[in-house]
Every structure is written in C-alpha cells, then in structure tokens.
Amino acid sequence: MNLKRSSLATIAILLTPITALGQLGAANQAAPPGNEIETDRDSFTPAVTTVDLRRTQIEASYSFIDNRITPNAYSFPEMVLRRGVTDRLELRLGWNYAAGGPTSAVSNVDFGDEDFFVERTSEIMYGLKLRTTRQSGWLPASSLLLEGYTPTSGPSNVSRPTVGEIFGWTLPNGWQWSSAVRFATANDQGDRFNQWAPSTVLNVPVGKRWNVHAEYFGIMSAGKATAESQHYFSTGGHVHMTRNLELGLRVGWGLNHQTPGFFSNVGLGYRF
DSSP: OHHHHHHHHHHHHHHHHHHHHHTHHHHHHHSOOOSSOOOSTTSSSOOSOOOOTTOEEEEEEEEEEEOSSSOOEEEEEEEEEEEESSSSEEEEEEEEEEESSOOTTTOSTTTTOOOTTOSEEEEEEEEEEEEEEOOBTTBOEEEEEEEEEEEEESSOOOOEEEEEEEEEEEOTTSOEEEEEEEEEEEEETTEEEEEEEEEEEEEEEETTTEEEEEEEEEEEEESOSSOOEEEEEEEEEEEEEETTEEEEEEEEEESSTTSOSEEEEEEEEEEO
16 A cells, blocks of 8 residues: 555656646746846847837847957947837847957857957847747747848958747746747858857746846857857846846856857846
C-alpha cells in the first residue's frame, strides 16, 4: 500500500510542469498583460508586441562594448521612433552614431554592422513591425520585423536589409518567454556576407513596477572569409516610472574568444 502511494506521488510530481503548461490558454484570461509600455531596447530580443494604434513611442540608449581584439566601442543615441498605424502594424525610424569597434552585439539599431576597423560611423534605420499572431493556448504571439540601414557618415556607403521573426508566450505565473531569429547582410572591409542571430529571453516581473530578465543570443556568419560564431549571456532589468515611461539597464558577457568581453547598456522608452 505504501509503495502504491509513493508511486502515485512520484507520478504527480513529474506531471506538475506538464499540467502547468497545459493551463497556458486559461492563464491568458486569468493574467492578461498590462498596458505598460514595452520597449524593443530592453534586450537583444525585440518585444513581440507592436505600438498601439495612433500611439507613438520613442526609445534611446547608450552602450559601451569592451571588445577583446578591436577598439572598445561607444554607441548612442540608438534612437528608434515607433508609430502605430493599425492595431497590428507599426512604422519605425531610427538613427545611431558609433565610435570604435563593432557594436552589433548590443544595439538593435545597427544589427549587422561588422566593419571591424571603423572609427566613427552613423546610420539611419527605417522599417516596420507587423503583429502576425496573438497568443492562444499553445499558439505563441508573434511579429515580423523588417528593417533597412543606410549609412549617413563613415567610410561605408552600403545599405543593408534585415528580417526577423519574434515569438513568445506569457506563462501562467506572469513570466514572459520570447525568442527571435534574425537575418542580416553585413560588410567587413569589402567582404560581404550574411549573419544569423538567434536569441531567447525570459522576463520575470518583480512586484508591480520592476522586471528582470536573463538572455542568451548568438551572431553567426555565413559566407564570410573567416567564419564567426559569437555567443553571449546578458541580464538586466527595467522599471516603469509610469505606464508610459520605462528606464532600463542591462549588462552582458561574451562566452567565447570571438566576442567582446563585456558590454553594458542603459536607456529609456517613452510612449505618448
């Protein structure tokens, strides 16, 4: 009899996480996401959401990248202006200035910029994000991100496109798990090649205003003369000063010799 009870208890423990995931659809109604601002700059993985209809959101940040081989890099203002034009579509316009080595390990504004010996450069970003699905049970929320980059100063005059798919779930306990896969063209002193950037981030709310996260992301080359495979871990958090104002900080470390040793990023987002 004791053996039978012990076996039943063991089975119940093993089934607990599966039961929690099975309740995902019900949890959507029990704990809907709030109406607080959600920025793309808070992590390397962009947010799965789009800006609400007829709302405008501006994001800006400053990054420091401690490169191992190339000069250290400084990137600012990493500005992105986002405008909701329908309930599923937003238009995007951004601008950034960078000094030193490459900055694509941190900044979403110039992802794909791998010209390793640039001293100073700036570029404009333009594009859109389209909400493709909303979460329903096992079906994740998802968005398609299309962007283009054109230099406004510096030695390069090559424009480049990027495309990405973002998807994720709000879990029964309120945590958010989001992932993305992005593709970009890149240029390293005339060597043109492609890049793939997979990433995944877990966001955990702490109280009503704070949020912390942990993230993995990688940047891998295809068709490059010297192949690259970079891997990173980062962590950070943000606080909602109001529903429309977010302040955030994140830090990260390269996990192999081809990556920067350390990077940090501080920024804000404001919605109006």
